Amino acid sequence: MKIYTSFDEIDRDIKVLKLQKEISKEEIKLSYNSLKDDFSFLNVVSKTAGAVIQKALTFRLLRKLIK
Template identity: 45%
Template sequence: MKTYTTFEDIDNDLKRHKLERDIAWEELKLIKSEFKEDLQPLNWISTALKLTGKYSFIAMIRNWFVKK
């Protein structure tokens, strides 16, 4: 436990803790907005299209090697 010698030390610690709390709150709001954005259906569609394109390309290459 920290021992304080002046009220100025207490005030400084209180200000620091308030700033840390405010920073943590802003980070939570940012994470919330990013999470909300990730859950939008448009992002799901683009991810699905990327995966489909990737795996269809792999299947096409696999078929090409198997036939030869």
């Protein structure tokens, strides 16, 4: 527990805490927007299509190597 010796110290700490709160809010907003972008329809479709194509090409390559 911190012991304050003046109102200026209290005011300074309150300002710091308010700024930390605002920074945290902005970090949450950025994380939310990033997550929203990651799960957007086009992003999900493109990642899924890419994975399917990669697996198909790998399967074809393996079939050629086995023959």
